[in-house]
Amino acid sequence: MLSILRGFLILTAFLMLGDITVELFALPLSSGVAGMLLLTLWLLLRRRLSHDLGAASQPLIGMLALLIMPGVVGIFFQADEFSGQWLTIFIALILGTLLSSLTTLWLMQRLVASPRERPHE
Amino acid sequence: MSELLLRLESLAHTLPQRPETAIVLTLAAYFAGLRLFNWLRSPAWCPPILLAACLLAGLLALLPLGYTEYHRGVGWLTWLLGPATVALGVPLYQQVHHIRTLWKPIVLTLPPAAILAAGYAVGIAWLLDAPPTVLASLAPKSVTAPIAMGIVEELRGSVPLLMGALLITGVMATLSITLLARWGNIHDPRVIGFALGVNGHAIGTVRAFDIGPTAGAFASLGMSLTGVFTALWLPMMWYFVG
Numbered sequence: 271m272l273s274i275l276r277g278f279l280i281l282t283a284f285l286m287l288g289d290i291t292v293e294l295f296a297l298p299l300s301s302g303v304a305g306m307l308l309l310t311l312w313l314l315l316r317r318r319l320s321h322d323l324g325a326a327s328q329p330l331i332g333m334l335a336l337l338i339m340p341g342v343v344g345i346f347f348q349a350d351e352f353s354g355q356w357l358t359i360f361i362a363l364i365l366g367t368l369l370s371s372l373t374t375l376w377l378m379q380r381l382v383a384s385p386r387e388r389p390h391e
Numbered sequence: 392m393s394e395l396l397l398r399l400e401s402l403a404h405t406l407p408q409r410p411e412t413a414i415v416l417t418l419a420a421y422f423a424g425l426r427l428f429n430w431l432r433s434p435a436w437c438p439p440i441l442l443a444a445c446l447l448a449g450l451l452a453l454l455p456l457g458y459t460e461y462h463r464g465v466g467w468l469t470w471l472l473g474p475a476t477v478a479l480g481v482p483l484y485q486q487v488h489h490i491r492t493l494w495k496p497i498v499l500t501l502p503p504a505a506i507l508a509a510g511y512a513v514g515i516a517w518l519l520d521a522p523p524t525v526l527a528s529l530a531p532k533s534v535t536a537p538i539a540m541g542i543v544e545e546l547r548g549s550v551p552l553l554m555g556a557l558l559i560t561g562v563m564a565t566l567s568i569t570l571l572a573r574w575g576n577i578h579d580p581r582v583i584g585f586a587l588g589v590n591g592h593a594i595g596t597v598r599a600f601d602i603g604p605t606a607g608a609f610a611s612l613g614m615s616l617t618g619v620f621t622a623l624w625l626p627m628m629w630y631f632v633g
Contacts, residue, residue, distance in 0.1 A: 281474040288477065298626030300541020302476030307619065309480030319481065327478035330471065334593070335440045336421045337472045338536045339447060340413075340465045342440065342558070344551030346448035347458040352552060358519040362529055363556055366512030367563040367590060370533070372571055374504040374586040379577050381496035 277326025284309045407456040413464030416454075420447035436562050438594055476537040479615060486612040493581065497616070504589045505617045508533035509625060512560075528552040530625055532560040535592040538618040545626040561594025568595070580606035588613025 288305030291297065297304065313319060352359065406412055424443025431437070451461055462469075490497055509530045516529055527548030531539040536557055543553045564587065572583050584606030587595035592614050599610030 278474065281477045284477045284480075285473045298545050298630060299622055300476070300538075300544065302473045303538055303541050303619070303622040305473075305477035306480040306483070306538075309477055310483050313480065313484040314487065319484065323481060326474075327481040330475040330478045331482070333471070334475055334535075334537060335443075336417070337468060337475055338540070338554065339417055339421060339440065339444055340462060340469050341536075341540060341550050342444040342554040343447050343451065344458060344462070345555040346444075347451075348549065348551045351549070352525065355521060355525050358516055358521050359525060359529065359552075359556070360559070361519065362512045362516035362521070363532065363559045364563055366515050366529075367508075367533075367560050368567045369511045370504065370508040371564055371567040371586060371590045373507050374500065374589050375568065375571055375575065375577060375582065377504060378496060378500045378582045378585055379575070379579070381499055382493070382579060382582055 273322050273325045274329070275326075277320075277322035277324070280320075280323055281305075281309075281326055281330070284312075403455075407454060408460055408464070410464040410467065412456070413461050414468055416450050416461070417447060417465055417468060420444075420450060436566070438558070438562070438597075441558055472537050472540065476541070479535070479537070479618070482611055483615040483619070486608060486615065489608060489612050497585070497612075500585070501589070501613075501616050501620060504586075505533070505620050506624070508590050508617065509621065524549055525552065527629070529556050530629070531621060532556040533564070533590050533592060533617060534621045535614050535618045538622050539592075542622055542625055546629050557592065558594075561591045564591030564595050565598045569598070581609045584609030585613040588615075589617045592617070 284305040285301060286305075287308055288299075288303070289301040291304050291308065292299055292301050421443045423446050424439045424441075427442045427446075428434075428437075428439035431442075451458065509532065512529050512532055513526050516526055521529075524547070527546035528543060528550075529552075530546060530548070531542040531553065534542060534557075536554070539553055539557060540550060543550055568583060568586050568590065572578070572586075577583060580603050583602060584599040587599040587606070588610035591598070596607065596610040596614050600607035
């Protein structure tokens with residue numbers, strides 16, 4: 271339990287660091303994202319993950335779906351705001367996602383395929 | 392007796408305003424959504440979060456509790472999104488060895504794939520004359536929710552619309568990648584997993600773990616990298632274009 275709290279202290283401290291970085295350099299980033307990048311960088315430099323940090327981050331990541339629920343619910347109360355836009359939104363999302371899925375699969379497949387086979391062509 | 396009734400009445404007025412009411416409702420809807428999902432035999436097109444959100448919306452509509460009051464009450468739960476976003480740095484660090492072994496295809500695929508994941512949808516919506524708020528809300532549609540929320544606030548889009556967009560995108564990416572991989576004869580779990588993570592964020596990643604651990608690892612890698620990369624390029628570009 272104390273391990274989780276110590277890990278939570280590290281996460282919150284990095285959130286604060288992210289806050290400070292974003293404010294100081296006027297970055298167009300949220301402080302959470304800045305904190306995440308700083309944490310990754312710190313871990314890469316340290317080359318080891320402490321037990322405390324693992325103990326705190328795992329349950330928090332597992333809770334993500336719960337934490338975004340209040341935001342998701344908002345759509346039911348603000349649906350009127352986009353009343354004339356729903357068809358556009360659906361077309362853009364469905365067609366756009368289909369196209370981007372196709373592009374990613376095609377690109378990655380071509381690049382992962384071993385380049386040693388090329389000379390036979 | 393009448394005094395008790397009076398107290399009951401004042402309780403009915405103040406109870407909905409309290410944070411614990413908002414939190415009890417959210418947690419209860421969350422667990423009910425999970426149960427309903429299992430009872431429906433885990434349909435891929437209807438993730439538990441959608442079921443839970445519908446239940447919660449129903450509860451809020453029935454109770455004398457407005458969305459603004461609810462949102463204020465649930466504030467500290469939403470605040471936890473900050474540390475939870477920072478926590479995503481841990482799996483990102485743990486995936487680094489995958490970047491080392493396959494860095495070339497990853498480095499070459501990620502930027503165009505992440506830019507197009509946003510670009511196609513925004514482009515189509517723009518051609519169909521969507522207003523700037525809608526465009527800003529659709530742009531981070533392939534980014535994992537906690538990061539996407541930060542981005543959409545930077546772009547001045549609507550958080551609720553973004554949430555709906557994330558849900559549709561995740562479900563659509565899972566369906567289309569499964570079908571396209573079968574159709575295109577692609578079996579490499581690294582390719583399928585990476586595509587699921589880049590386009591379908593957390594919902595795609597869940598599907599990738601169904602395929603196998605390699606696909607799952609590549610999906611979480613794709614999801615984290617897309618999140619980080621989009622958080623960096625999208626707000627900058629929005630400033631220059633807008």
